[in-house]
Amino acid sequence: MALTVREQVSLAGYTTLGVGGPAARFIDAGTDDQIIAEVRDADATGEPVLVLGGGSNLVVADEGFPGTVVHVATTGVSTDPGHDGGVTVAVAAGEDWDRMVERCVAEGLSGIECLSGIPGLAGATPIQNVGAYGQEVSETVVAVRAYDRLRDTTVTLANAECGFGYRTSAFKRSVGQRRGRAALDAAAATGRFVVLGVTFRLSRDPLSAPVRYGELARMLGLGDGGRAPLADVRAAVLALRRGKGMVLDPADPDTRSAGSFFTNPVLDRGQLADVQRRAAAKTGRAAGEVSVPHFPAGDGQDGRVKVPAAWLIEQAGFGKGYPGDGGARISAKHTLALVNPGGPGGASSASLVGLAREIRDGVRQAFGVDLVNEPVLVGAEL
């Protein structure tokens, strides 16, 4: 496939938030060789590189991006039945994630059904260990094939080498690591590894994996850890997500977001008690009378807990629909999503980041907790 290089391409049209200035160079790369060649050439000349998927987890500055944007456009899904009821599914980085989930559900492959409706491309799913409704890709990823910019070679990383954690991975953490050009890479927001393909191990099973998310289990009429037909789980997840503006819909301005803007903070018991004390003080009640929602942060977290960022934001005075200056606002359907309701040409990136900063500072002042952004910021910082 011939490569077309375009100049001064507005990135607002390539992000779900609809914000961001122009890329100096923009390339649609339809093969692995094209992706690698573009990234390698840019690295050789010291030009910043941004690898772009569906743009659903990106906040690009109004100034745009001063280097090369490599838009991943590779395709291909192959399945390989094993002998133990498992099926290996290898997917090219440029495949649409939700179409891939839909296909697996239709083919009776269980393990990613709760990840229905998440926008973006398959190649981006390992970057922040995409997760929703009690599932994360780290549970089914077997290997990630990637171009290693540091060693200038293609590598295959097994699951254990991917460094998966809550909304993070070795891929996300490697931004700014390579060749000591930290400043350029931090601006580029793409790390050491360019994902070329992801291999999943799914079960051939008409039923879902055990449903561990209360709201979803209730909707399906299941007890905790119960299982339901794959198509039912997908339909229930999509319905729940639509109600929160978390499925892209051109007719719904509340979906013009980057999903959740902040991760749920992980707190130790002392920090939780402090939040409880501050929440009580706000309402003039005793600490014991106020209950702060929290749930276990997971294995290896030493008893620490996650507190819903949405609860902290609401309690700090930022409700659904809260308007920032300049057109950006909190979604009317979900406190965690910041939206640009007008789409490209509506709110500026600066005003959206300004709203995020206002919320972050308000939560810090009210509860002493530092919220961390989930989307990747390109040329901007909170």
Ligand SMILES: Cc1cc2nc3c(=O)[nH]c(=O)nc-3n(C[C@H](O)[C@H](O)[C@H](O)COP(=O)(O)OP(=O)(O)OC[C@H]3O[C@@H](n4cnc5c(N)ncnc54)[C@H](O)[C@@H]3O)c2cc1C
């Ligand atoms: C409405 C909505 C709902 C969402 N719901 C969820 C949710 O439930 N759970 C969740 O986890 N996320 C959610 N998200 C966030 C987002 O959809 C995911 O993070 C998604 O995986 C991003 O994919 P993308 O292709 O759009 O990546 P992009 O936004 O294009 O890129 C994100 C980052 O990954 C890097 N990147 C992308 N592709 C590659 C690659 N091939 N190799 C190396 N680096 C790469 C980019 O350089 C950038 O740093 C939601 C977003 C929206 C808009």
